[in-house]
Amino acid sequence: xxxQMLPVTEKMAWVAQDNLQPVPFRxxxxxxxxxxxxxxxxxxxxxxxxxxxxxxxxxxxxYGVGEVPISISGNPLLPIPVAHTIRRVGAVTHALTSLKVGxxxxxxxxxxxxxxxxxxxxxxxxxxxxxxxxxxLRPAIYHLLEHRERxxxxxxxxGARTPSDLLYKRExxxxxxxxDMEVLVTVDRGDERWYGHVGVVTxxxxxxxxxxxxxxxxxFICGPEVMIRFTVREFLVRxxxxxxxxxxxxxxxxxxxxxxxxCQFGPFFVCKDGPVFSFADxxxxxxxxxx
Amino acid sequence: MSKVDILELxxxxxxxxxxxxxxxxxxxxxxxxxxxxxxxxxLREGRVVEAFYLIVSGYASVELYMPERGVLxxxxxxxxxxxxxxxxxxPYKSTFDVRAVDEVTTxxxxxxxxxxxxxxxxxxxxxxxxxxxSVVAQRLNATRLQLVDMYASGxxx
Numbered sequence: 001x002x003x004q005m006l007p008v009t010e011k012m013a014w015v016a017q018d019n020l021q022p023v024p025f026r027x028x029x030x031x032x033x034x035x036x037x038x039x040x041x042x043x044x045x046x047x048x049x050x051x052x053x054x055x056x057x058x059x060x061x062x063y064g065v066g067e068v069p070i071s072i073s074g075n076p077l078l079p080i081p082v083a084h085t086i087r088r089v090g091a092v093t094h095a096l097t098s099l100k101v102g103x104x105x106x107x108x109x110x111x112x113x114x115x116x117x118x119x120x121x122x123x124x125x126x127x128x129x130x131x132x133x134x135x136x137l138r139p140a141i142y143h144l145l146e147h148r149e150r151x152x153x154x155x156x157x158x159g160a161r162t163p164s165d166l167l168y169k170r171e172x173x174x175x176x177x178x179x180d181m182e183v184l185v186t187v188d189r190g191d192e193r194w195y196g197h198v199g200v201v202t203x204x205x206x207x208x209x210x211x212x213x214x215x216x217x218x219x220f221i222c223g224p225e226v227m228i229r230f231t232v233r234e235f236l237v238r239x240x241x242x243x244x245x246x247x248x249x250x251x252x253x254x255x256x257x258x259x260x261x262x263c264q265f266g267p268f269f270v271c272k273d274g275p276v277f278s279f280a281d282x283x284x285x286x287x288x289x290x291x
Numbered sequence: 292m293s294k295v296d297i298l299e300l301x302x303x304x305x306x307x308x309x310x311x312x313x314x315x316x317x318x319x320x321x322x323x324x325x326x327x328x329x330x331x332x333x334l335r336e337g338r339v340v341e342a343f344y345l346i347v348s349g350y351a352s353v354e355l356y357m358p359e360r361g362v363l364x365x366x367x368x369x370x371x372x373x374x375x376x377x378x379x380x381x382p383y384k385s386t387f388d389v390r391a392v393d394e395v396t397t398x399x400x401x402x403x404x405x406x407x408x409x410x411x412x413x414x415x416x417x418x419x420x421x422x423x424x425s426v427v428a429q430r431l432n433a434t435r436l437q438l439v440d441m442y443a444s445g446x447x448x
Contacts, residue, residue: 131442161442188437190352190364195392197367198352200436206371224441230432 022061022106027099028081033167036088038097041081051079054139055276058109059256066092069253071136085135111256112275115140120218124152128231130159130223134167137222155182155211159201163194182211205234214239222248245279297322300398304345305371314415321404327391334375334389342399344374349395354388378402
């Protein structure tokens with residue numbers, strides 16, 4: 001059986017045999033999403049098997065500049081080329097977003113625990129994304145829509161700073177056009193041309209609360225930590241259980257295997273035990289400034 | 292729409308939901324249905340707030356006009372929200388514009404009459420102020436989150 005024919009889990013095990021050494025991937029496409037964010041599409045070497053699960057990340061290494069953890073933002077059913085949506089915030093991401101088609105970078109991964117999409121089966125799924133936090137959630141959305149019959153209501157709440165900071169506008173429009181998915185979008189600051197919702201993402205719950213049954217809802221949240229804290233409160237106050245709320249945490253990930261300790265988060269290593277956690281597991285750590 | 296319809300809307304609206312029937316009757320006596328077309332103003336900055344609007348359907352935006360920057364949309368109000376709390380305190384003038392984004396249907400409670408009712412029935416007055424306080428607290432929290440600009444870049448770690 002060729003590696004590409006293997007089931008996803010076996011393929012991942014195959015890939016994970018040596019994930020300390022970067023594999024050279026080639027940039028095959030780049031797309032500008034906003035004024036500071038690009039999506040890079042990377043192709044592995046010929047015959048290299050690659051698969052990932054929604055919510056996992058890769059370590060991207062720009063030779064001579066540095067390595068950063070970046071979530072995989074593409075469709076897990078069509079894993080190649082591998083999509084990463086990258087916001088330009090520092091030296092490495094500046095180098096990544098400046099790459100041209102044909103350039104080569106080192107890739108290690110995939111790493112981390114994925115969104116537990118199988119736990120959400122037969123339940124309503126509410127996805128809350130803030131800013132670039134939509135990128136790690138997009139593979140989960142692809143999965144939910146690909147297996148739509150397995151889930152109850154699917155609701156996406158997405159907030160960004162301004163209308164021009166919204167990611168994946170074309171897909172947001174497509175998803176909003178579906179009859180089997182609710183999509184609510186808001187921005188913190190509107191302008192004269194914006195006729196959509198204005199307010200932080202938590203203000204969407206007034207509209208969204210009639211779209212899901214708290215007793216049979218699974219929530220996936222990704223965004224700035226302060227947004228996660230306030231969003232979790234909105235779910236809890238409506239009766240969603242802590243164990244049904246999953247959050248993606250961001251820490252200083254380096255090795256990707258829980259060896260170096262850079263991403264320690266209380267008793268966890270975010271790169272290995274996360275980045276996706278059940279809120280029930282990390283609740284005691286939220287709000288601790290020393291963590 | 293008749294007073295019966297207004298009563299029904301008051302029973303269902305989150306702001307007046309579960310008030311006792313006597314209180315709802317009193318509020319309905321100050322109420323009327325007002326519909327705003329897209330672009331029409333529910334409230335204008337600096338003008339006396341003649342009604343306290345309970346939004347039944349449609350969306351409105353809280354706006355501020357700034358010379359050279361134009362209209363800034365600060366917040367969206369939708370079904371279940373209320374527009375304007377300046378009717379509670381002198382000089383009873385709105386501090387922002389509130390404009391209909393699409394067709395907005397409201398129960399408009401006459402501000403002056405509402406203040407009279409609250410003076411006559413202090414228990415009802417206290418209940419309304421408590422609910423208003425809850426709305427103000429939610430909006431204050433949302434505004435604080437907007438102020439911290441939580442999507443600002445923290446840089447690479």
